[in-house]
Amino acid sequence: MNIEMRGINKSFGSNQVLKDAGFLLKDGEVHALMGENGAGKSTLMKILTGVYTKDAGTIYVDGQEVSYKNPQEAEKAGIVFIYQELNVLFDLTVEENLFMGKEITKHFGICDKKAMRAKAQEIMDRMGVNIPIDAVMSDLSVGQQQMVEICKALMVDAKVLIMDEPTAALTQSETEVLFEVMNSLRSKGVSIVYISHRMEEIFELCDRITILRDGQYIDTKYIKDITMDDVVQMMIGREIGERFPNRNVAIGGEVLRVEDLTHEKFFRNVNFSVRAGEVLGVSGLMGAGRTEIMQAIFGNLPGVTGKIFIEGQEISIRNPRQAIAAGIGFITEDRKTEGLLLEKSIAENIELANLGKVSKSSVLSAKKGTELVKRGISEFRIKCFGPEHECGNLSGGNQQKVVLAKWIYTDPKILILDEPTRGVDIGAKKEIYSVINELAAKGVAVIMVSSELPEVLGMSDRIMVVHEGKVTGIIDAATADQAKVMTLATGGCLA
Amino acid sequence: MIKNKKNVGSILGEYGAFIALALLVVVLSVIEPSFRAPSNLMNLLRQASFNGLIAFGMTLVILSDGIDLSVGSVFALSAIICAELLVSGMPAVLAVLIALVVGTALGAISGLLVTKGRLQPFIATLITMTAYRGVAKIITDGKPISQLANSASSGEFFFKAMGKGSVLIAETIKIPIPAIILVLAFLIVYFVLNKTTFGRRIYATGSNAKCANLVGVNTARIKIACYSISGFLSALAGLLMISRLDSAQPTLGSGYELDAIAAVALGGTSMSGGRGKITGTIAGVLIIAVLNNGLNIMNVSSYYQEVIKAVVILVAVLSDRKR
Numbered sequence: 001m002n003i004e005m006r007g008i009n010k011s012f013g014s015n016q017v018l019k020d021a022g023f024l025l026k027d028g029e030v031h032a033l034m035g036e037n038g039a040g041k042s043t044l045m046k047i048l049t050g051v052y053t054k055d056a057g058t059i060y061v062d063g064q065e066v067s068y069k070n071p072q073e074a075e076k077a078g079i080v081f082i083y084q085e086l087n088v089l090f091d092l093t094v095e096e097n098l099f100m101g102k103e104i105t106k107h108f109g110i111c112d113k114k115a116m117r118a119k120a121q122e123i124m125d126r127m128g129v130n131i132p133i134d135a136v137m138s139d140l141s142v143g144q145q146q147m148v149e150i151c152k153a154l155m156v157d158a159k160v161l162i163m164d165e166p167t168a169a170l171t172q173s174e175t176e177v178l179f180e181v182m183n184s185l186r187s188k189g190v191s192i193v194y195i196s197h198r199m200e201e202i203f204e205l206c207d208r209i210t211i212l213r214d215g216q217y218i219d220t221k222y223i224k225d226i227t228m229d230d231v232v233q234m235m236i237g238r239e240i241g242e243r244f245p246n247r248n249v250a251i252g253g254e255v256l257r258v259e260d261l262t263h264e265k266f267f268r269n270v271n272f273s274v275r276a277g278e279v280l281g282v283s284g285l286m287g288a289g290r291t292e293i294m295q296a297i298f299g300n301l302p303g304v305t306g307k308i309f310i311e312g313q314e315i316s317i318r319n320p321r322q323a324i325a326a327g328i329g330f331i332t333e334d335r336k337t338e339g340l341l342l343e344k345s346i347a348e349n350i351e352l353a354n355l356g357k358v359s360k361s362s363v364l365s366a367k368k369g370t371e372l373v374k375r376g377i378s379e380f381r382i383k384c385f386g387p388e389h390e391c392g393n394l395s396g397g398n399q400q401k402v403v404l405a406k407w408i409y410t411d412p413k414i415l416i417l418d419e420p421t422r423g424v425d426i427g428a429k430k431e432i433y434s435v436i437n438e439l440a441a442k443g444v445a446v447i448m449v450s451s452e453l454p455e456v457l458g459m460s461d462r463i464m465v466v467h468e469g470k471v472t473g474i475i476d477a478a479t480a481d482q483a484k485v486m487t488l489a490t491g492g493c494l495a
Numbered sequence: 496m497i498k499n500k501k502n503v504g505s506i507l508g509e510y511g512a513f514i515a516l517a518l519l520v521v522v523l524s525v526i527e528p529s530f531r532a533p534s535n536l537m538n539l540l541r542q543a544s545f546n547g548l549i550a551f552g553m554t555l556v557i558l559s560d561g562i563d564l565s566v567g568s569v570f571a572l573s574a575i576i577c578a579e580l581l582v583s584g585m586p587a588v589l590a591v592l593i594a595l596v597v598g599t600a601l602g603a604i605s606g607l608l609v610t611k612g613r614l615q616p617f618i619a620t621l622i623t624m625t626a627y628r629g630v631a632k633i634i635t636d637g638k639p640i641s642q643l644a645n646s647a648s649s650g651e652f653f654f655k656a657m658g659k660g661s662v663l664i665a666e667t668i669k670i671p672i673p674a675i676i677l678v679l680a681f682l683i684v685y686f687v688l689n690k691t692t693f694g695r696r697i698y699a700t701g702s703n704a705k706c707a708n709l710v711g712v713n714t715a716r717i718k719i720a721c722y723s724i725s726g727f728l729s730a731l732a733g734l735l736m737i738s739r740l741d742s743a744q745p746t747l748g749s750g751y752e753l754d755a756i757a758a759v760a761l762g763g764t765s766m767s768g769g770r771g772k773i774t775g776t777i778a779g780v781l782i783i784a785v786l787n788n789g790l791n792i793m794n795v796s797s798y799y800q801e802v803i804k805a806v807v808i809l810v811a812v813l814s815d816r817k818r
Contacts, residue, residue, distance in 0.1 A: 298709075300709065319708075320708055320710070321711045321713060324710070332709060337703070337705060337706070338703075338705050338709055339709075340703075340706060341698075341699055341702040341703050341706055343702055343769060343770060344698070344699075344702055344769075348698070348699075352696075352699050352710055352712070353711070355692040355695060355696070359692045362692045362693060363690055363691055364691060364692060364694075364695065
């Protein structure tokens with residue numbers, strides 16, 4: 001099946017995510033779609049399969065112009081999207097999942113269990129995978145669940161499979177099985193769109209590669225004609241302007257040191273330290289384990305081994321309360337579900353993190369509370385009608401300022417910011433950068449996790465890069481560039 | 496500058512329960528003059544106080560994103576234990592104190608099942624509800640215990656006064672002691688919810704436990720505290736009840752959890768936690784008490800009473816949802 005997408009535009013609100021994006025898929029090829037986080041890869045594929053509607057542009061399938069209204073229509077045409085977050089019913093069996101919504105029935109809608117079992121087994125055999133069809137999905141490994149998803153796609157005779165980061169949660173051997181299956185599908189004429197950040201895999205598996213950057217089509221190349229460095233060049237290729245305010249801070253002594261931090265599932269032997277007045281940028285691809293490392297330091301991830309030292313003293317942190325007592329603040333990646341009480345006011349949110357400051361023997365002091373909150377609103381320039389403004393009705397940037405205010409007033413020695421500018425407009429971004437600089441100037445040790453490379457390069461003193469749960473390098477920001485960080489983040493080595 | 500918009504609808508929503516209550520009282524006073532007699536109103540308050548105390552505890556539990564189905568059983572089991580202690584000849588004050596401690600502990604068990612046991616609140620308290628009721632029946636062998644006040648070795652007057660007594664404030668107006676206790680409990684809970692760090696933590700826990708935990712709120716402890724308070728208040732209501740009846744039986748308080756939940760819902764508290772006011776709950780309690788009392792004196796058959804109650808709750812909750 002040939003697919004051609006041309007001049008695709010898409011905006012969410014005022015945020016244009018695709019600008020004149022395009023894509024060309026041939027029969028029986030594995031085609032990599034690459035770009036930084038937020039480059040528009042998934043959005044483009046969701047437009048193809050009718051999850052989103054395009055604002056402009058045309059799509060041709062085998063020469064015919066099409067516009068699928070929903071994923072079911074695309075599926076009927078033979079185009080199936082396998083999402084990163086698998087779309088399976090965990091409480092049902094493999095066979096029930098395969099036939100969900102397309103049950104084989106006898107008279108009066110009674111399920112023909114026998115026929116369905118036979119067909120399920122036949123597909124498993126054809127794929128050459130060995131998964132019991134009566135197993136409950138939640139008992140299977142992620143790799144096996146993914147295989148079931150692929151089987152489900154084959155049940156509808158998929159001609160095009162779109163896979164979004166399929167190996168993100170797989171082990172090495174599961175990945176190998178997946179690649180075998182993909183190769184055999186290709187030889188049967190199925191085309192595969194492969195969205196991934198993993199350079200090695202793309203070079204091992206794919207025929208061609210298309211690169212998107214900031215929602216725009218950059219280029220399509222045969223894998224055999226290019227190198228990994230070319231790909232990185234095409235993915236980043238932009239200049240960082242004066243987006244980052246200057247910081248001139250004398251860096252002090254070590255505040256936090258982490259030794260051999262290990263978690264069975266997410267990361268191994270993580271070692272690093274941060275000093276007073278320093279900003280440590282943490283870079284890596286999605287799912288590399290950056291957030292989990294930070295959660296572990298904050299005591300919010302069970303099952304972690306290793307040592308944490310604060311100002312030279314070893315300290316045991318088993319829950320967020322102990323972390324806060326030790327002087328750590330944590331601005332989470334997901335401000336809507338973890339950072340804020342959305343249905344509550346700015347006042348309640350700021351006060352909740354500072355209850356000790358706004359009360360006397362557990363009785364709230366309205367005066368102290370109002371003082372603190374009013375100070376927060378003016379210092380952080382939060383645009384609102386007043387302290388009682390519900391946080392859910394604030395813009396992303398202003399929500400983030402509330403989160404910053406509530407943590408900064410706890411006077412942390414160490415402040416961890418996980419994706420502090422995600423979903424925040426340019427103006428508010430710059431204000432957040434200024435806040436980070438002020439904190440550093442006050443001698444706070446700042447850890448900033450970010451998927452935005454320019455931000456990490458522009459704001460950090462040093463950059464720690466994480467790849468698949470391992471620290472692949474800690475480099476000086478002065479000598480770092482996007483290519484170096486990208487190479488480390490995709491598991492490569494610096495020459 | 497962004498303006499805070501408050502429309503008529505949201506004001507109606509905020510005071511809706513009180514408006515409904517006022518309407519009910521006016522209508523009943525007009526069509527049934529005996530309703531507004533001071534003695535009837537005082538009786539109504541006494542009736543309201545049992546459900547009221549339970550509903551206050553229920554409000555805390557629901558605000559923290561839970562539910563407590565065990566309140567009726569805690570009510571009964573605490574009462575039975577107090578009654579057994581009294582007939583064994585214990586001083587009344589001591590028996591009452593022990594029963595209150597037991598009630599608090601029974602609530603704490605529900606809280607532990609929810610937090611440490613990670614059971615869903617509905618299931619956890621369904622279990623304790625069933626278990627406590629069973630224990631109450633085992634202790635009494637299913638039989639009522641009577642002549643409580645006379646059996647106490649001391650404090651007979653104290654025990655009688657709790658549930659039966661009144662304070663005379665004017666010639667015809669005698670405020671029942673349970674109603675006074677209700678008002679005191681209301682003031683305390685109001686203060687706790689609105690003026691203390693504990694109150695803030697309850698709202699935060701119910702609103703978004705994940706977020707609350709991350710800013711250092713021990714959400715498990717907050718929940719256990721809410722269930723414990725619910726246990727304490729249910730026990731207190733049970734003791735007032737057996738003082739009034741001068742007897743106790745293991746079936747006391749069956750179905751009381753439903754009236755308490757209805758009162759909380761009428762008061763506009765969100766069943767998913769984090770949002771609600773204790774002032775709403777007191778209005779809900781009074782609506783239910785007024786309906787029960789009014790329909791009774793109008794001699795409406797008890798079968799119709801239930802349907803009418805259901806309709807009133809439905810209308811109130813629907814109009815609240817429109818906000």
